[in-house]
Amino acid sequence: xxxxGLSILFMGSNFxxxxxxxxxxLQLSLISVAVSLPLGIAFGMFMTLKHPxxxxxxxxxxxxxxxxxQLVLLFIxxxxxxxxxxxxxxxxxxxxxxxxxxxxxxxGDLVRGALISIPRHQYESAAALGMTGRQTFLEVIxxxxxxxxxxxxxxxxxxxIKTTSIVVLIGxxxxxxxxxxxxxxxxxxxxxxxxxxxxxxxxxxxxxxxxVSLLAKRxxxxxx
Amino acid sequence: xxxxxxxxxxxxxxxxGDDTILNGIDLKxxxxxxxxxxxxxxxxxxxxxxxxxxxxTVDSGEVLxxxxxxxxxxxxxxxxxxxxxxxxxxxxxFPHKTILGNVILAPVKVQHRSRQDAEAEAEVLLRxxxxxxxxxxxxxxxxxxxxxxxxxxxxxxxxxxVMLFDEVTAALDPEMVRxxxxxxxxxxxxxxxxxxxxxxxxFARAVADRILFLDQGRFVEEASPxxxxxxxxxxxxxxxxxxxxxxxxxxxxxxxxx
Numbered sequence: 001x002x003x004x005g006l007s008i009l010f011m012g013s014n015f016x017x018x019x020x021x022x023x024x025x026l027q028l029s030l031i032s033v034a035v036s037l038p039l040g041i042a043f044g045m046f047m048t049l050k051h052p053x054x055x056x057x058x059x060x061x062x063x064x065x066x067x068x069x070q071l072v073l074l075f076i077x078x079x080x081x082x083x084x085x086x087x088x089x090x091x092x093x094x095x096x097x098x099x100x101x102x103x104x105x106x107x108g109d110l111v112r113g114a115l116i117s118i119p120r121h122q123y124e125s126a127a128a129l130g131m132t133g134r135q136t137f138l139e140v141i142x143x144x145x146x147x148x149x150x151x152x153x154x155x156x157x158x159x160x161i162k163t164t165s166i167v168v169l170i171g172x173x174x175x176x177x178x179x180x181x182x183x184x185x186x187x188x189x190x191x192x193x194x195x196x197x198x199x200x201x202x203x204x205x206x207x208x209x210x211x212v213s214l215l216a217k218r219x220x221x222x223x224x
Numbered sequence: 225x226x227x228x229x230x231x232x233x234x235x236x237x238x239x240x241g242d243d244t245i246l247n248g249i250d251l252k253x254x255x256x257x258x259x260x261x262x263x264x265x266x267x268x269x270x271x272x273x274x275x276x277x278x279x280x281t282v283d284s285g286e287v288l289x290x291x292x293x294x295x296x297x298x299x300x301x302x303x304x305x306x307x308x309x310x311x312x313x314x315x316x317x318f319p320h321k322t323i324l325g326n327v328i329l330a331p332v333k334v335q336h337r338s339r340q341d342a343e344a345e346a347e348v349l350l351r352x353x354x355x356x357x358x359x360x361x362x363x364x365x366x367x368x369x370x371x372x373x374x375x376x377x378x379x380x381x382x383x384x385x386v387m388l389f390d391e392v393t394a395a396l397d398p399e400m401v402r403x404x405x406x407x408x409x410x411x412x413x414x415x416x417x418x419x420x421x422x423x424x425x426x427f428a429r430a431v432a433d434r435i436l437f438l439d440q441g442r443f444v445e446e447a448s449p450x451x452x453x454x455x456x457x458x459x460x461x462x463x464x465x466x467x468x469x470x471x472x473x474x475x476x477x478x479x480x481x482x
Contacts, residue, residue: 124279125316125375129330129382130306139333143320 006196008186018197021178022204028092028174029161029208032099036160037153039100040107047112058108065105071166074098078170095167103160110156114148115141154216158209165205175201229291230255230417231276231308231386236285238271238441245271247441249285253386258418260428260449263438264464269421272438273388276419277308289386306334309379313391315371317363317378323350324359327378335382342381349377353407369400373407380411387411389420393427405431425468429453437461 009015047058065073078094081087089097118141126136168177179201183193190196231253238246245268253259261269274280276287278294278301287294294304317326327350328342350356353373355366363371372392379387389408393401405427412418412431422428428435428449435452437445437460445458456462 119314121312121314121316122318125310125312126318126330127279128277128305128308128310128312129378130302130304130334131330132302132334135333139329140318144318147320 008182008190008193009196009200011186014182017178017182018175018200018204021173021175022208024172024174025161025164025176026208028095028099028164028167028172029157031096032103032164033157033160035096035100036103036107039104041111043104043108044111044115047108048115062105062109065102066109070098070102070163071169073102074166074170091167091170091172094170095164095172098167099160099163102163103156106156106159107153110149110152111145114145114152117148118144151216151220154212154219158212158216161209161212162205175204228255229253230257230289231419232288232291233272233276234286234288236272236275236287237283238268238275238280239283245441246275246282249441249443251436251443253417253419255385255417256415258412258416258420258431258433259436260420260422260432260434261436261438262422262425262428262452262464263444264467267438268441269438270390273310273390273419273421276386276388277305277310279310302334306382307385308388309382309384309386310388310390311372311375311379311392313394315363315368315375315395317366317371317374319363321363322359323355323361323363323366323374326363326374327381330378331381345381346377349380350374352410353377354403367400368396369403372396372404376404376407376411386417386419389418389422391421391423393422393424425453425465437464439464 009018043058043061046054047062049055049058074094077089077097078091081089081094122140122144123136126140131139164174165176167174168180171177173181179197183197186193229252231251233249233251236246236249236251237244249268249272251259251272261272263269271280275282278287289304289307292304294301317323318329321329324343324346327346328339331337331342331345332339346359347356350359353376355370355373355377358366358370358374363374366374375392376387392408393404396404401424405424408418408420409427409431418431420428420431430449432449435445435447435449436443437447437452437456437458439460445452445456445461447457452461453465456465
């Protein structure tokens with residue numbers, strides 16, 4: 001038997017298990033991103049409203065979610081909410097809720113920034129052509145907003161994928177947790193297991209996030 | 225000249241907080257007439273123009289197009305604005321659309337004209353402003369003067385009855401001013417009703433049927449261009465016109481040795 005930590009990877013079903021863990025990570029990411037993006041767009045539009053109540057509410061939500069570490073938000077949802085309201089959120093549901101709340105706030109702020117960066121005369125020249133508010137938004141403002149929004153939004157997606165790793169702490173077995181289990185099971189036989197398995201996990205995250213950030217770079221270049 | 229009043233304001237008042245920007249404006253523009261609004265900066269001429277197509281709400285008074293009042297929040301706003309074209313100082317083309325896309329967007333979306341019909345007319349208008357070859361280009365690839373010519377064509381696509389020009393050459397490099405003003409002079413020659421705010425005095429003199437001089441939110445003087453530029457009646461108009469002529473002040477008798 002080789003004494004390399006890497007060989008554990010091919011023992012039994014270890015590699016398959018890691019891939020299964022990766023699938024859980026991807027699932028969590030996909031669901032959260034798919035829910036956060038539309039909610040974030042709606043939240044971003046809400047944040048641009050001039051009404052004082054809308055401003056205060058959106059400011060509060062954004063600051064609250066921003067200031068709190070995602071881990072604390074996760075614990076509040078998983079341990080706190082169950083205690084306070086008697087809702088028993090599953091670990092998975094808490095994880096999705098945390099990612100969606102955080103993702104929506106971040107996405108909303110990106111959308112708000114993109115919307116207010118559109119110069120006022122774009123609205124005015126559309127209005128002067130007889131376009132209604134709805135037509136102006138759909139035909140003039142939204143396309144420009146999406147153009148400006150794509151790179152930071154994709155960047156947010158990679159941040160969300162990476163943030164899924166903290167759900168380990170409420171017992172969800174995703175790629176990182178699977179890795180820990182493999183390392184723990186082989187710690188005595190292979191002292192270097194941690195280095196190798198975490199190395200592989202690093203590589204798996206890289207494989208997922210790299211194409212996404214490549215896409216962001218390409219889009220960014222195409223817009224300039 | 226036909227005496228039909230096309231665009232009219234009655235006792236228009238516009239305030240920003242405590243500042244009265246327009247203080248009882250009565251404007252009558254006849255069909256086919258070219259009216260140039262002059263006045264020192266901050267006198268309210270741009271605000272007046274923006275009130276004419278409802279981009280600014282008015283505090284009192286009313287704007288009438290063909291005798292019909294325009295109300296700022298009415299459902300007929302879109303209808304009214306199609307009849308009143310406007311070109312702004314800032315290059316306001318839509319950056320995500322090509323030149324052709326800019327020109328046909330509103331006809332297709334607002335007037336529900338077919339794409340072919342809109343493109344056929346776009347060809348006529350873009351040729352008229354000399355930019356048909358640029359139809360596939362993006363706004364960022366055009367010079368400021370070219371962009372303003374496209375903006376004029378885009379406004380004309382809606383078949384407006386009146387065109388408003390808000391300092392359309394103020395942000396342009398000097399050598400590009402001419403090409404834009406030429407388009408406007410041609411348009412005036414074709415009988416378009418126009419209200420123009422400009423700082424180009426030579427152009428104002430050439431294009432205007434009538435000059436209206438505004439100061440502190442009121443019309444101070446109304447005159448033909450000849451009369452206004454050669455024999456202004458009011459002191460304020462004289463002072464205003466003097467800012468465009470230059471004298472070397474330190475000439476013989478007052479010269480100071482440094």
